[in-house]
Amino acid sequence: AQPSAPDPISVPLRDLTWGQLNFLHTTDTHGWLAGHLQEPSYSADWGDYVSFATRMREKAEAQGRDLLVIDTGDRVEGNGLYDSSEPKGIYISEILRQQHIDLLSSGNHELYKKNTSEAEFLNTVPNFRSNYLASNIDIVNPKTNEVVPLAPRFTKFTTKNQGIRIVAFGFLFDFTGNYNNTIVQPVEETVKEDWFQEAIRDTDVDLFVVIGHTPLRTAEYRSIFHEIRAVHQEIPIQFFGGHLHIRDYARYDSRAYGLASGRFMETIGFMSIDGLSTGKSISTTPATPLRFNRRYIDNNLYSFLHHTGLDEESFPTEHGRNVSQLIHESRVALQLDEVHGCAPRDLWVNRARYPDEDSIYTWLETQVLPDLLKDGIRGAQPALAIVNTGAIRFDIFKGPFTQDSTFIVSPFTSGFRYVKDVPYEKAQLIIQVLNKQPQILTQSEQNALTFTLGPLEQLAYSEDVVADSALNSRVVPGQILLSTPEESRTKLIPGYITSDDEGTDGDDTIHSSISFYRVPNCIHSLISVNGSTVPETVDLVYIDFIERYMALAAKFVDLDIDFFQDSEVFMPSKSFTDVILGWIKKNWKC
Ligand SMILES: Nc1nc2c(ncn2[C@@H]2O[C@H](COP(=O)(O)O)[C@@H](O)[C@H]2O)c(=O)[nH]1
Ligand SMILES: [Zn+2]
Numbered sequence: 001a002q003p004s005a006p007d008p009i010s011v012p013l014r015d016l017t018w019g020q021l022n023f024l025h026t027t028d029t030h031g032w033l034a035g036h037l038q039e040p041s042y043s044a045d046w047g048d049y050v051s052f053a054t055r056m057r058e059k060a061e062a063q064g065r066d067l068l069v070i071d072t073g074d075r076v077e078g079n080g081l082y083d084s085s086e087p088k089g090i091y092i093s094e095i096l097r098q099q100h101i102d103l104l105s106s107g108n109h110e111l112y113k114k115n116t117s118e119a120e121f122l123n124t125v126p127n128f129r130s131n132y133l134a135s136n137i138d139i140v141n142p143k144t145n146e147v148v149p150l151a152p153r154f155t156k157f158t159t160k161n162q163g164i165r166i167v168a169f170g171f172l173f174d175f176t177g178n179y180n181n182t183i184v185q186p187v188e189e190t191v192k193e194d195w196f197q198e199a200i201r202d203t204d205v206d207l208f209v210v211i212g213h214t215p216l217r218t219a220e221y222r223s224i225f226h227e228i229r230a231v232h233q234e235i236p237i238q239f240f241g242g243h244l245h246i247r248d249y250a251r252y253d254s255r256a257y258g259l260a261s262g263r264f265m266e267t268i269g270f271m272s273i274d275g276l277s278t279g280k281s282i283s284t285t286p287a288t289p290l291r292f293n294r295r296y297i298d299n300n301l302y303s304f305l306h307h308t309g310l311d312e313e314s315f316p317t318e319h320g321r322n323v324s325q326l327i328h329e330s331r332v333a334l335q336l337d338e339v340h341g342c343a344p345r346d347l348w349v350n351r352a353r354y355p356d357e358d359s360i361y362t363w364l365e366t367q368v369l370p371d372l373l374k375d376g377i378r379g380a381q382p383a384l385a386i387v388n389t390g391a392i393r394f395d396i397f398k399g400p401f402t403q404d405s406t407f408i409v410s411p412f413t414s415g416f417r418y419v420k421d422v423p424y425e426k427a428q429l430i431i432q433v434l435n436k437q438p439q440i441l442t443q444s445e446q447n448a449l450t451f452t453l454g455p456l457e458q459l460a461y462s463e464d465v466v467a468d469s470a471l472n473s474r475v476v477p478g479q480i481l482l483s484t485p486e487e488s489r490t491k492l493i494p495g496y497i498t499s500d501d502e503g504t505d506g507d508d509t510i511h512s513s514i515s516f517y518r519v520p521n522c523i524h525s526l527i528s529v530n531g532s533t534v535p536e537t538v539d540l541v542y543i544d545f546i547e548r549y550m551a552l553a554a555k556f557v558d559l560d561i562d563f564f565q566d567s568e569v570f571m572p573s574k575s576f577t578d579v580i581l582g583w584i585k586k587n588w589k590c
């Protein structure tokens with residue numbers, strides 16, 4: 001457990017609605033298993049979550065109900081606890097496995113690199129036995145060189161208390177950026193496979209559960225929904241999704257819903273279903289009408305104590321405490337609190353307009369990239385650098401910038417490449433193509449370039465909200481009267497106000513809203529020694545992750561360059577993360 005949760009007397013919470021079958025859901029945790037050390041709203045760690053899941057399971061069992069724990073991938077890349085070890089992930093694997101997870105699947109980040117997907121296949125899948133599902137992912141078995149499923153395609157089981165018969169699948173969206181030791185089959189093809197068609201024709205089923213690292217409102221999930229509905233018009237279907245890093249709840253029909261539960265251990269998703277038939281029920285029609293309920297739980301002890309009805313003494317389990325201790329020891333071993341510099345101000349990914357002096361991207365464009373290129377690549381030749389905004393994963397808070405901050409902000413190993421003597425106006429057109437997302441880039445490729453905020457209308461933001469920029473706001477913009485008059489006036493802290501298919505009452509914690517702003521796919525910085533004149537040609541520098549999109553854009557603007565053939569490495573063995581850290585060590589003295 002970390003710094004205390006929000007002030008308990010001033011944070012109104014919405015309760016959970018329990019059902020026959022209840023779920024806890026995490027997605028896109030990206031290594032944040034220590035919780036948020038600088039944001040009390042999200043300060044619970046994986047050990048606290050182990051305790052929470054245990055207490056919630058006890059609560060369900062006491063009422064003869066069931067509880068299942070779900071995770072839908074992107075468990076790697078994005079926090080020092082994962083990225084700071086060599087090899088990456090050795091500490092996190094041991095921490096992750098301490099949670100009893102009933103169903104889990106792979107995200108796209110598990111597949112970018114060969115050693116990441118092989119660690120998944122050799123460690124995480126066995127750690128969770130048949131609970132790990134991979135309906136559309138294969139891998140080259142590093143021991144036999146055979147192509148095999150990453151994990152079982154699906155599973156069928158009956159819940160312990162209610163006897164609910166479940167068939168579950170685990171899907172990844174039609175991801176194309178995976179390393180060539182894995183194969184992601186398009187979902188449209190998977191649902192036509194014999195094994196899938198046979199599995200959905202099972203008649204002894206009360207509920208289909210589709211987990212996956214797939215945004216809820218996608219063609220992929222719609223095709224699975226339609227395939228199942230083509231066979232079972234009435235059977236309830238529960239989807240769990242992720243990847244867009246947003247809280248979301250989608251209604252497919254009156255008997256099929258989907259839940260997505262944010263990112264970075266900010267949210268524990270809660271889902272309940274009532275009115276399900278079961279293997280035990282005699283009559284085919286359940287006694288109570290079918291009912292789905294969702295709740296986005298802020299990942300902090302205050303919420304956990306409230307929803308379990310326990311207090312600081314009775315809530316923690318010994319196992320949960322031991323996991324928190326393991327996390328602490330892992331962080332010490334990795335020296336994650338080593339200070340590299342002191343940030344003079346907050347710099348925001350999407351809680352500040354761009355461009356703006358509070359935008360992390362403006363800071364990169366005006367400070368870091370010019371410094372990188374100040375000596376040019378080839379003497380006085382002007383240079384233009386392009387970086388995708390998705391390379392930066394989180395905000396910089398005013399104060400110590402640590403080893404942990406380094407990987408929270410920029411976890412990837414991407415380096416830079418460049419091509420020489422590109423006509424400047426063509427280079428400008430390339431940036432426009434990358435940021436205007438014309439038809440040339442498929443939707444999934446468009447997503448792969450942007451720090452995927454997901455549809456902004458699902459994030460609570462408003463141009464005219466004046467909210468202090470830090471989530472654990474030091475200054476709350478005035479008092480906000482709660483909707484029900486008998487509730488006392490109370491101070492709300494800024495946080496998510498999620499708008500989904502059921503309205504805006506999904507968040508367990510009633511927040512004041514925060515402004516969120518869209519950022520472009522890419523940012524850029526032009527450096528020319530005699531800054532004044534517009535250069536004829538530039539050396540075009542870009543982060544290597546976007547090379548294939550640069551090649552696409554070059555075609556679009558009739559630039560005859562083969563980026564894969566004609567490009568060279570710029571500053572070998574220096575990653576974008578090294579560049580950022582080097583700048584911070586030089587400029588942000590404490
Ligand atoms: N510059 C780099 N950006 C990367 C790399 N790997 C991923 N990304 C960015 O992350 C998102 C996908 O993240 P997700 O958590 O939403 O799945 C992707 O769209 C890129 O923007 C990398 O190695 N270098
Ligand atoms: Zn993610």
Ligand SMILES: [Zn+2]
Nearest residue numbers: 074107108243
């Ligand atoms: Zn993802």
